[in-house]
Amino acid sequence: MIKTAFYDTKNYDRPSFERYGQQHDVQFRFLETKLNEDTVELANGCDAVCVFVNDTVNAKVIDRLYEMGVRLIALRSAGYNNVDVRAAFGKLHVVHVPAYSPYAVAEHAMALLLTSVRRIHKAYNRTRDFNFSLNGLTGFDLHGKTVGVVGTGRIGRIFIDICRGFGMRVIAYDHFPAKDSGIEYVELQELFGRSDVISLHCPLTDETRHMINDEAVERMKKGVVIINTSRGGLIDTEALLNGIRARKIGAACLDVYEEEADIFFEDRSGHILNDEALSRLISMPNVIVTSHQAFLTEEALSNIAEMTVANIRSCFDNDGICDNELCYRCGNVERCKKERRQRCF
């Protein structure tokens, strides 16, 4: 039986993790709190920790986990910017779920875009109030518009397919362009300048942090729609607010927010929000915020649980070897062992 401390548990996590855990002898200790330096002790006696996007897995947390005998950090997400993979090297293995349903995220990005440009969020509220006026609901056709996709990995490419179905012209930017994909790649600055819609699908790294900043907004077309279903830190929130206030940015569709860690995923309806920037964004008629829910489909939840349990089993059954290990030494942390066919450490 592999004992695993499961941090930041939500009601929707439990059924699938309990089911797959029982099937494969992985016992979860479900904890509501997030993992950080104050809560790390709760993993005492466990072999592994299972964490999500807003848990803090920094060097101090990693060292304490190691001292307590924990040997594995199993992310139940694709993104891993909240884990200091370098600090974990030689101590704890780190695994993630590279793909569980890229469709879930890509479809959510399109749902946000359609909601925004056709003012569905406003129409929904109006008709519930028996207000059938169309004033202020004029949208625009997506057909024929140019969408700029930043990051053409699993999710970005599905989003591109969806956009093509709408008759949009697609341009893209990626450090590693997908060969033979028929995608028109351009430089990032050109993408900013030509796109009517910009959708972010690259990971958050030191290099991509605040890729949407004042300078980027300056280059953009007037009325541009920005979609972020990737990570909040890709956008400098102040630059976004300035761009919206200056009427440069026509709309923003945000599933992620750079300061989301202590806000998203919780019911804050009875509280005063102590985040001025988020409050201002939410108050704007052309901003739609969802709280990191792009992944949240039944298919994705089931796949996440199945893959996470399989990753945990693989690490403990195969002496630390798992195809979904993240190893900082390999540049692309994901391809480490597939290429070298040996252990990371």
Ligand code: NAI
């Ligand atoms: P992926 O790894 O398949 O694709 C990422 C792409 O970004 C790759 O093609 C890579 O070459 C590219 N890239 C890396 N650095 C770049 C840079 N500096 N500039 C431009 N492109 C760069 O990842 P996937 O599965 O498509 O996920 C993308 C992101 O979506 C994840 O990093 C994660 O942050 C986010 N995500 C959000 C979810 C949500 O619920 N909102 C759920 C799942 C993922």
